[in-house]
Amino acid sequence: MKGVNAMTAAYRVSHLDALEAESIFVMREVVAEFERPVLLFSGGKDSIVMLRLAEKAFAPARIPFPVMHVDTGHNFSEVLAFRDARVEELGVQLIVASVPEAITSGLVRESADGMRNRIQTPVLLDAVEKYRFDALFGGARRDEEKARAKERVFSFRDEFGQWDPRNQRPELWSLYNARVHPGESIRVFPLSNWTELDIWHYIARERIGLPEIYFAHDREVVDRDGMLYAINEFLPLRAGEEPFVAKVRYRTVGDASCTAAVKSDADTIEKVIDEVAATRITERGATRGDDKVSEAAMEDRKREGYF
Amino acid sequence: MTISPEAPSRAMDLLRFATAGSVDDGKSTLIGRLLYDSKAIFEDQLEAVEATSRSRGDEYTNLALLTDGLRAEREQGITIDVAYRYFATPRRKFIIADTPGHIQYTRNMVTGASTADLALILVDARKGLLEQSRRHAFLCSLLRVPHLVLCVNKMDLVDYSQEIFESIADEFTAFAAKLDVPDLTVVPISALKGDNIVTRSENMPWYEGPSLLHHLEHVHIASDRNLVDVRFPVQYVIRPQSTVVADYRGYAGQVASGVLKPGDEVMAMPSGFTSTISSIETADGPIAEAFPPMSVTIRLADEIDIARGDMICRPNNRPAVSQDIEAMVCWMDESRPMSVGGKYAIKHTTRSARAIVRGIQYRLDVNTLHRDECADGLGLNEIGRVKLRTTVPLLADEYRRNRTTGGFIIIDETTNRTVGAGMIIEAA
Numbered sequence: 001m002k003g004v005n006a007m008t009a010a011y012r013v014s015h016l017d018a019l020e021a022e023s024i025f026v027m028r029e030v031v032a033e034f035e036r037p038v039l040l041f042s043g044g045k046d047s048i049v050m051l052r053l054a055e056k057a058f059a060p061a062r063i064p065f066p067v068m069h070v071d072t073g074h075n076f077s078e079v080l081a082f083r084d085a086r087v088e089e090l091g092v093q094l095i096v097a098s099v100p101e102a103i104t105s106g107l108v109r110e111s112a113d114g115m116r117n118r119i120q121t122p123v124l125l126d127a128v129e130k131y132r133f134d135a136l137f138g139g140a141r142r143d144e145e146k147a148r149a150k151e152r153v154f155s156f157r158d159e160f161g162q163w164d165p166r167n168q169r170p171e172l173w174s175l176y177n178a179r180v181h182p183g184e185s186i187r188v189f190p191l192s193n194w195t196e197l198d199i200w201h202y203i204a205r206e207r208i209g210l211p212e213i214y215f216a217h218d219r220e221v222v223d224r225d226g227m228l229y230a231i232n233e234f235l236p237l238r239a240g241e242e243p244f245v246a247k248v249r250y251r252t253v254g255d256a257s258c259t260a261a262v263k264s265d266a267d268t269i270e271k272v273i274d275e276v277a278a279t280r281i282t283e284r285g286a287t288r289g290d291d292k293v294s295e296a297a298m299e300d301r302k303r304e305g306y307f
Numbered sequence: 308m309t310i311s312p313e314a315p316s317r318a319m320d321l322l323r324f325a326t327a328g329s330v331d332d333g334k335s336t337l338i339g340r341l342l343y344d345s346k347a348i349f350e351d352q353l354e355a356v357e358a359t360s361r362s363r364g365d366e367y368t369n370l371a372l373l374t375d376g377l378r379a380e381r382e383q384g385i386t387i388d389v390a391y392r393y394f395a396t397p398r399r400k401f402i403i404a405d406t407p408g409h410i411q412y413t414r415n416m417v418t419g420a421s422t423a424d425l426a427l428i429l430v431d432a433r434k435g436l437l438e439q440s441r442r443h444a445f446l447c448s449l450l451r452v453p454h455l456v457l458c459v460n461k462m463d464l465v466d467y468s469q470e471i472f473e474s475i476a477d478e479f480t481a482f483a484a485k486l487d488v489p490d491l492t493v494v495p496i497s498a499l500k501g502d503n504i505v506t507r508s509e510n511m512p513w514y515e516g517p518s519l520l521h522h523l524e525h526v527h528i529a530s531d532r533n534l535v536d537v538r539f540p541v542q543y544v545i546r547p548q549s550t551v552v553a554d555y556r557g558y559a560g561q562v563a564s565g566v567l568k569p570g571d572e573v574m575a576m577p578s579g580f581t582s583t584i585s586s587i588e589t590a591d592g593p594i595a596e597a598f599p600p601m602s603v604t605i606r607l608a609d610e611i612d613i614a615r616g617d618m619i620c621r622p623n624n625r626p627a628v629s630q631d632i633e634a635m636v637c638w639m640d641e642s643r644p645m646s647v648g649g650k651y652a653i654k655h656t657t658r659s660a661r662a663i664v665r666g667i668q669y670r671l672d673v674n675t676l677h678r679d680e681c682a683d684g685l686g687l688n689e690i691g692r693v694k695l696r697t698t699v700p701l702l703a704d705e706y707r708r709n710r711t712t713g714g715f716i717i718i719d720e721t722t723n724r725t726v727g728a729g730m731i732i733e734a735a
């Protein structure tokens with residue numbers, strides 16, 4: 001009995017190792033089976049982790065696919081700088097699908113509230129068509145939101161980029177069905193089984209660099225519907241609002257006009273991990289104005305082809 | 308009544324489990340409780356569910372809504388697809404494949420069980436074992452889920468009766484013995500009241516086993532892996548176009564089973580060429596040993612021709628190389644049945660092939676285990692023993708010995724949908 005335990009102890013695999021191995025397997029599978037994969041990079045921590053996993057999956061070769069940023073034009077400057085430095089360091093091609101350009105060209109119209117999350121979708125789909133991408137890596141996790149809990153790792157999209165939750169392919173073992181007809185595509189979610197805490201533990205373990213806005217810093221904010229928004233050129237003050245300086249950090253990084261910060265003293269990765277472990281509100285609930293609209297908000301956007 | 312609030316550490320391991328139960332046995336309540344007690348449910352999620360419960364006029368906060376994802380399902384009040392949930396304790400991270408108990412049952416349960424280390428079957432103590440409970444147990448054994456837990460739920464409604472519990476436990480144990488279930492544990496619980504979920508219940512002093520969570524945290528899974536038969540399906544060949552690492556050639560893949568070390572003599576299948584492992588590499592540097600489920604890159608001392616779909620193994624321990632496969636197949640397509648003469652695409656490890664159905668030996672009634680030897684097709688959610696002939700040889704093991712090199716999926720070549728799951732019985 002002692003012998004058996006000693007042996008299996010030696011072949012122990014931690015949960016982070018198991019998650020990493022699975023994600024790397026998924027990424028290699030995509031590159032082996034698809035013609036034109038692309039990795040969607042937002043500058044958020046999940047896409048940063050995904051990029052790190054891609055780096056590991058193909059080392060010592062370079063990442064064998066480009067990286068695409070669907071750019072709403074409402075950016076945090078720290079995030080753009082981070083993106084450019086990382087792309088340079090890895091020697092990967094960066095494609096920017098620009099929402100402002102799409103507004104100028106008439107592909108999409110600015111919505112009345114100025115939020116650009118929804119109009120990102122046609123811009124993304126347009127780029128997919130233009131570059132004929134057949135597999136798109138996204139950093140979504142199943143623990144993020146209810147509509148994601150049934151999402152496949154390989155999620156099929158028809159020629160309109162639409163997702164049909166009632167018509168998903170069963171996914172068994174680690175056998176991913178990569179077959180698509182021309183014009184159809186697969187969204188691939190290598191981080192499906194990771195939780196927010198797993199992501200942070202991995203960032204700490206791998207010493208992955210992040211844009212500074214993920215750590216507590218002083219920022220001028222306003223309180224809007226109970227959420228703290230940074231005042232910037234995309235998010236002008238409304239009448240009667242009093243900006244104040246608070247110590248905050250971002251839990252997610254999205255469009256600068258609708259991503260809120262949370263009050264925090266966590267200025268190191270260890271403190272962030274403690275904070276995340278103790279938190280009682282989901283990261284989307286805490287920081288995304290766009291998901292508040294209705295319980296089914298995310299599901300509707302996903303059907304239309306949102307990532 | 309909550310699990311230790313300390314942050315889950317980085318040194319946890321991972322347990323995947325599937326849940327099964329008939330409608331109203333309390334599966335959603337149980338999952339809701341596990342998530343809630345382990346703090347995997349957040350206030351905003353709970354608020355949304357409370358609001359929905361109120362608007363629907365429910366008397367209580369319906370924890371089932373927490374695990375009911377999609378709008379179509381919410382509207383019909385049913386769950387129709389496998390959903391994945393996550394929680395962690397300081398010891399383990401858990402991935403739940405939550406398989407709903409409705410029409411598509413077999414398909415969903417087979418999907419959820421395919422990756423599970425453990426399956427949790429619920430029965431209502433008032434109703435005892437149902438035909439469905441037997442079916443759940445059978446599917447778990449078919450998919451070779453190594454550990455089975457029967458939760459006898461709603462013990463509060465039978466006065467925590469030891470007698471009732473034991474009669475259900477005995478009946479189930481006798482049935483499971485016929486199925487060759489490697490490890491069975493039976494726990495009396497109340498998902499609603501929390502008895503024997505996190506801690507041992509004072510209402511059932513006669514029960515001497517562990518609480519459900521204690522069992523989930525401690526069940527020994529490391530030795531479920533096959534560490535004997537070396538199987539490394541080659542996924543991708545890494546050949547950098549770079550002068551810094553000129554002539555680099557590495558075989559990337561995930562170890563399916565066995566332990567590989569530098570210096571080991573290996574054979575590449577199906578070619579049969581042999582070589583030795585010169586190094587096993589990861590992005591973090593070379594390693595001394597690779598074992599499941601690690602994703603690594605193997606380099607060999609000799610230049611032999613190896614491509615995706617090939618398999619690295621040991622010269623004296625090889626998979627069968629065969630175009631004739633006998634397998635248990637679970638059919639998952641509602642539009643067309645599997646029929647003799649039908650042609651399909653299949654994916655087995657990293658290898659793709661086409662296959663023709665040579666014959667259906669029998670169709671199995673999953674409730675009675677009766678074999679219908681006159682069946683000429685398999686409809687949605689039906690299971691049968693099938694003979695296939697493939698266009699290229701598969702590098703195959705029996706599923707009961709190796710879940711990774713023994714399983715395959717069947718794909719409709721016109722619609723590209725995944726229409727079946729196969730478990731190899733014999734490759735001759």
Ligand SMILES: Nc1nc2c(ncn2[C@@H]2O[C@H](COP(=O)(O)OP(=O)(O)O)[C@@H](O)[C@H]2O)c(=O)[nH]1
Binds near residue numbers: 463497
């Ligand atoms: N008394 C009692 N009721 C329970 C228990 N577990 C679940 N229930 C109730 O049984 C009903 C069905 O439970 P639910 O979790 O929705 O069942 P599911 O269909 O298996 O997901 C609900 O009214 C629950 O409140 C239990 O342990 N004791």
